[in-house]
Amino acid sequence: MGLVAIAAFLTLAAAGAEAYTMGLGWLSTLPGRIGLWLWIYALFFHACHGVRHLIWDTARGLEKRDLLLHNLVELLLTVLLTAGAFLFTHGQGVLDRGAA
Amino acid sequence: MTRNAALSPTRPHTVNRKESRFWLIERITAILLIPLSLWLALSLAALPDTSHEAFLDWIRQPLHYLSLLAFLLISVQHALLGLGSILDDYVQGPRLKRYSLAAVKLTLLGVLATSGAALFLLIQTS
Numbered sequence: 001m002g003l004v005a006i007a008a009f010l011t012l013a014a015a016g017a018e019a020y021t022m023g024l025g026w027l028s029t030l031p032g033r034i035g036l037w038l039w040i041y042a043l044f045f046h047a048c049h050g051v052r053h054l055i056w057d058t059a060r061g062l063e064k065r066d067l068l069l070h071n072l073v074e075l076l077l078t079v080l081l082t083a084g085a086f087l088f089t090h091g092q093g094v095l096d097r098g099a100a
Numbered sequence: 101m102t103r104n105a106a107l108s109p110t111r112p113h114t115v116n117r118k119e120s121r122f123w124l125i126e127r128i129t130a131i132l133l134i135p136l137s138l139w140l141a142l143s144l145a146a147l148p149d150t151s152h153e154a155f156l157d158w159i160r161q162p163l164h165y166l167s168l169l170a171f172l173l174i175s176v177q178h179a180l181l182g183l184g185s186i187l188d189d190y191v192q193g194p195r196l197k198r199y200s201l202a203a204v205k206l207t208l209l210g211v212l213a214t215s216g217a218a219l220f221l222l223i224q225t226s
Contacts, residue, residue: 003175007211009147010218013159017152028148036148040141047137050130057127081141089145 002039037082044081048074122181129178136171159222172215176208 012023026032052074055061061070143164150158159165183204191197 003172003179003211004207006172007214007218010215010222013152013155014218014221020152020155024148024150024152033148036144040145043137043141047134051134054127054130081138085141085145088142 002043005039037086040085041078041082044085045074045078048078048081122185126178126181129174129181132174133171133178136167136174139167140171156222159219165219165223169216169219172212176212180205180208 009023009027012019027036052061052070055070061067143158147155159168184201187197187200187204191200
């Protein structure tokens, strides 16, 4: 779904400023932004779980005691990466508001 | 090897070459996608506040359009293998399986063709 959205957005951008601004209008609404951040969260979650599969491929992390720990690490890392990406792109604004 | 042998008694000491190639490609694309996904997520996160002009400046830098092209090519390959194995595991019946795999391939091909053409136009016009 993300890939289809990227293809659609690139097409709008290639079609010109008017089409791009229309696409950006949808993306910058609240549902658009929430959808974008849910997609970013899902991408990070998939990446973290993928790394876990790569670890499993080395026959590590399969013990029962590791499973719960790795579950928690995976979820925590996904949240941290998403929050990090948010701060990276919105950080200046957040810091400014914090200082004001 | 012993587990594989236990699962396929008819050919106890062979590993399906096609499947082991799938396995390898899935892992290679996964590793390549780790840095590319991080880059893409950070780029997309800033997108809602990016004007058309700023977007054009951004996409016309070789590092950016080449990274995006690499992400698209590698993720389509990765998605084809991943979605293919999901369909293989969960779709009942050979005909439905064939049709759904064809639909996935068509969609991914459409994504590649559309984004490829759009990227080409974006970096051409100035």
